[in-house]
Amino acid sequence: MGMTMTQKILAAHAGLDHVVAGQLISAKLDLVLGNDITTPVAINEFNKAGFDRIFDKDKVAIVLDHFVPNKDIKAAEQSKTCRTFACSHCVSHFYDVGKMGIEHALLPEQGVVTAGDCIIGADSHTCTYGALGAFSTGVGSTDMAAGMATGMAWFKVPSAIKFHLTGKLPENCSGKDVILTIIGMIGVDGALYKSMEFVGDGVLSLSMDDRLCICNMAIEAGAKNGIFPVDDVTMQYLAGRSERVPVTYEADDDAEYEQTITIDLSKIVPTVACPHLPENTHPASELGDIKIDQVVIGSCTNGRMEDMEAAYQILNGKHIADGVRCIIIPATMQILRTCVERGYVTAFIDAGAVVSTPTCGPCLGGYMGILAAGERCVATTNRNFVGRMGHVDSEVYLASPYTAAASALTGYITEYKEA
Amino acid sequence: MNTQGTVFKYPDNVDTDVIIPARYLNTPDANELALHCMEDIDKTFVERVKPGDVIVAGWNFGCGSSREHAPLVLKTCKTGCVIAKSFARIFYRNAINIGFPILECEQAADEICAGDEVRVDFDTGVITDLTTNKTYQAQPFPPFIQHIIKSGGLLASLKEGADE
Incomplete structure (x- = not known):
């Protein structure tokens, strides 16, 4: 039995030739991410457990974005905790006011994430980077702490739903209407624990911003991750910005999907x-x-x-x-x-x-x-x-x-x- | 390990925003956060909850954000455990990682009523409704996850691994 695109990325990062849905694995991480709300909790856990160094200063990203510029004194204290930690551990990808952006818009833009990566982030919308052909999923602060310390995370290999996209979106619609339509169709736990893999001719007509938006809301269907194949749109987006060399993974022809849902993009309407x-x-x-x-x-x-x-x-x-x-x-x-x-x-x-x-x-x-x-x-x-x-x-x-x-x-x- | 207490019952899709509203997340202090536990779905939860009490809910408990503050405030309020038909995956992961017990059991979630007295045995997964005198069997955790829980959370289990 073949593997889905997600399973291939996970197998490669676990050093295995093959994985199957349901298997528990330990995978190497290319990036561990946190924000000004989740990182202070992670720092606390990291220190409490007695870790004194992060696994790789270039593979940890801390982005102050939720409550900055600081909304009040308590938020300022949380930002300060992040800043002090980032400074003392020489975190390369620390983004403070003036440099920051909302993490899931910022990290793709700055080339910090790329195709083929295996990423965890202490923010549920970390699934956004699947748009670039990465495996990327949201976790909590303790996972972030463990990831920062060891560069590894445990995963249960997910099964997948295939979304076969055809056609082209009407002018007054965007990726947002696509993902809202899908969530309306399958429900807020319709993809619970699963991958949402987007394929088909329709993908080519979707811009990178549309794809980032679609993968961003995979979590709103309960999914572990959303993912797009790597194509010309991806490579053009990554060219000149990606820090690491992009690695392309493709689903096997005989990969197993729990379900295939076909979506004609030309039939999408503005959705609320x-x-x-x-x-x-x-x-x-x-x-x-x-x-x-x-x-x-x-x-x-x-x-x-x-x-x-x-x-x-x-x-x-x-x-x-x-x-x-x-x-x-x-x-x-x-x-x-x-x-x-x-x-x-x-x-x-x-x-x-x-x-x-x-x-x-x-x-x-x-x-x-x-x-x-x-x-x-x-x-x-x-x-x-x-x-x-x-x-x-x-x-x-x-x-x-x-x-x-x-x-x-x-x-x-x-x-x-x-x- | 086990817990015994009174049941608080909630519907499907209890999200992390009602478990601990984001407007309070300007502090990582668990005791301060716990004052607002379940505030947007049940204003009197914090006043009424006693150590060991049990939350019973429907599908997709803990959906929404990745905030570990959600299982953390439930744990800090000394809630004994959550029994639900299913859990959102990040909440599930976070609960295990911080050593807060959760159980999946559809039948128990359907039949157990608010105010019932229940006992839960975490080792066997047996849930007993002492009010109705009915028992239910929850899904056992895979051994890998049992190891994390027995170690007292993810970081403690990593430490154990490193010390071995």
């Missing part, structure tokens, strides 16, 4: 996940007049350059509806800089939006856009759980940047239609 689960999806056009108070365009899911381009395309020369607060958060300093250079920031401000420095901020109800009781937000973020962006009686509707920007202009959930 209504409160309070990402699986509660509906076509934006069928939602009627749902009045909104806030729009957030940003996050590790949709704060990339193409997301900013979508927002600009819709907001430029227009004005945000009365009573709506529109918060735009480019995910990295490089994206923010490009938005400034291209005049996007001016256009956003003229449209009545605010533009923030990179931060996870409102996505997890941290700061920079918290909702009051009864308020509704259309967000390009990834979770709409109870209380996720603020008060337990507030509501988050997940959508693409097209839908979010179009909704900001009307004041209710709106499908974007090109003029």
Whole structure:
């Protein structure tokens, strides 16, 4: 029996010729990642266990992104703990304010992750890097501590669901609509413990930003990882940025999948996940007049350059509806800089939006856009759980940047239609 | 090892944001965090929970973020264990890694009611509902995972491995 793409990467990193679903293995890590919330807990565990050195200073990444620039004194203390540890262990990939970005936008952009890697991160959206053809999965702080100390992690080899993509997305849809459609189809535990492997002719038409967005939300279907094959789009993206030489793995022809789901991208419509689960999806056009108070365009899911381009395309020369607060958060300093250079920031401000420095901020109800009781937000973020962006009686509707920007202009959930 | 206590019952898809809301994650202090355990799904949980009490829930318990703070606050509140139909994978991994007992048992999760008195034997996986006098058998952990739990968590098991 052949192996899936994920199983091949895991076998190679475990030094085995062959692995099967369900097998417990110990694998070598190419990168161990943490952020300003999960790293302090990992540092505590690391010290408590008596470790005094990290396995490789070039293979640990610490990104301050959730509550920075520090939202309060306690957050400042957490950042300081990370900074002190990074400094004393000479962590090469430490990203502080001015250099930081939202981790899952930043690390691909900076070439810190590449095809063929085996990566763990103490952040659930670590699954994002599957877009580059890496095995990458979210873990907790203790796993991060063990990974930093030993360069190894234990895994149960996952089985897989194959998503066969055909066709090409309509102009008003993005990777976000694809992954929301899939989560609506299979549910928030539809891929529990499994890999989501995306294949087929449709893959070629998806940009790297679309693929990063799709893999980012694999966790919202319960998956261990999402992964795309390495093709010309991948190699073009990696060229000139990847620190390590990319390694390409391909699924065997006779690889075993638990299920194959075919998705015609041309049939995807602008999709919204209504409160309070990402699986509660509906076509934006069928939602009627749902009045909104806030729009957030940003996050590790949709704060990339193409997301900013979508927002600009819709907001430029227009004005945000009365009573709506529109918060735009480019995910990295490089994206923010490009938005400034291209005049996007001016256009956003003229449209009545605010533009923030990179931060996870409102996505997890941290700061920079918290909702009051009864308020509704259309967000390009990834979770709409109870209380996720603020008060337990507030509501988050997940959508693409097209839908979010179009909704900001009307004041209710709106499908974007090109003029 | 075992626990005995009163049951708190919750539905499917209890996410890490309700177990410990992110707005409190500006500190890694488990005792401070534990004051807000389950706050967004059950405001009185912290007042009512007693050492050894048991949470019984549906599918996909602990879905959402990777925050280890979630099993950590349940452990710090001295919750005895969580019994669910299934667990989200990062929560499952985190619970094992910090030595917080969790059990998968669909029938127990369906039949055990809020307020029941239950006893759970972690070595055998036998769950006894003392209120209804019914017993259930949870799925045993694979030996590799049992080793981590018996060592007292992942780092302790690594230390053991290094010392051998």
